[in-house]
Amino acid sequence: MKSFLKNVLSPLEPLLESMNSAGDWFTREHHRFTITGLSRSGKSMLFTSLMTILKYRSEQQYQCLPLLKYLPMELVDSMWLEPIDDFPLFPIDEHTASLEAGNWPRPTENVYGFKMVVRLKQTHQLKRYLFPHTHVVFEFIDYPGEWITDLPMLGREYAQWSDSALAQQMTDPQRFYAQAWHALLERVDFDAEPTPEAMQTLTEGYREYLLNAKKAGIAMLQPGSFLLDGSGFNWRESGFTPLPAKITSDITHPWTKAFTRNFTLFQKEWLQPLRKSTFREADRQIILIDLFEGLNHSKQHLAQLKETLSHLADVFVYGEPDWFSKHVLRKNEIGRVAFVATKTDLVPESEKQHLLSLLKDVSGGATAKLARDGVDFEHFLVSAMQVTDEGSKPASLRYTNKHKQYVEVQFEPVPDAIKAMSADEHYPALKPPVPADYLPRMLNGRGLDKLLQFLLHRNG
Secondary structure, three states: OHHHHHHHHHHHHHHHHHHHHOOOHHHEEEEEEEEEEOOOOOHHHHHHHHHHHHHHHHHOOOOOOOOOOOOOHHHEEEEEEEOOOOOOOOOHHHHHHHHHOOOOOOOOOOOEEEEEEEEEEOOOHHHHHHOOEEEEEEEEEEOOHHHHOOHHHHHOOHHHHHHHHHHHHOOOOHHHHOHHHHHHHHHOOOOOOOOHHHHHHHHHHHHHHHHHHHHOOOOOOOOHHHHOOOOOOOHHHHOOOOOOHHHHOOOOOHHHHHHHHHHHHHHHHHHHHHHHHOOOOOOEEEEEEOHHHHHOOOHHHHHHHHHHHHHHOOOOOEOOOOHHHHHOOOOOOEOEEEEEEOOHHHOOHHHHHHHHHHHHHHOHHHHHHHHHOOOEEEEEEOEOOOOOEEOOOOOEEEEEOOOOOEEEEEOOOOOOOHHHOOOOOOOOOOOOOOOOOHHHHHHOOEOHHHHHHHHHOOOO
């Protein structure tokens, strides 16, 4: 059979060689993922865990990701990382060193990209002769969560954004943290000219509010880019803030004109290039959600998280492109979305169903829009590292605390919806240190196999 194939296909060898020299276009299957996660949602740790797990799975034949049928371990020949364009490579070595030193990886404050290439062995005899290997290529981009909340500002004028931002700050939970900022607004003499010094004073006061609100777990903060000095936009020279409606309603007012100019500059010089270069076309999307941040604060925090996710669903292009558009024209739309609750090893198994119900509730506004557009979506509970162990009772967990004591904690029921929480209720969240045996615990992280299985599934 082999000699027969060779004789029949030998006239095609020059064509096959030219195809190989063209960069094995036909032997590569591309999956371009956009990982969307707000600040502190666990993106960096998820990347670190994913890269480590796939490395050990392919190189060490470690039996992780048992439910991932679309990348059978026995068919993986090798795996390696490549850079994407001019993006710096994700700092996996730095993050691994942090874990080794007992520290959680630092949050992302810059954009990183990497291409993970998985080389598969071919099994079908004809395919094996034509294309001995198939390369499955995953493209990932990691970026600060603060950038995500800024993208909806592209579709707004300054006065619209200003009125909306102030209205949001007048409701809980933001109202409490905005008190000093609102007091500053009331002290400003808007009859005076908006000098650079006066504008910077106002911008610094607004940024101080953003920083305090972020520490308190507020999700919807704009512009989030002002929180990162390395974001690429000089907020000190070209910053802006919301202004009272009596000012923004007058388009000829000097303060309105000044902040409109800076707001437009922010859109053109920062947000538009950012969306084009970083939030590029993708066919799959992972939306990471840290429910514990909201549970640990209040019902209002969860409600605002739900609103934030609903707004973000308007930012990306959704739909399932046909084969010709995707493979020939190379056009991508997001056709499959995974809503992922992270750090789910922080609750006992008996509460996982409630946590999943809460995830569905918090993402309800976004999923309603996806359903309207006919986009497939699913919800997942994931832990990038299993830092807790099963307790002696159904609603308990064991873990090693910062004093290196192996302790057991009992849990109250997790609310299964936002409305199930009372206004003054909060759910204490564990904050375990990095365990000494972090590597096997990372390799035994839960939920990543089901997540990848869903994302790699082909429609039809």
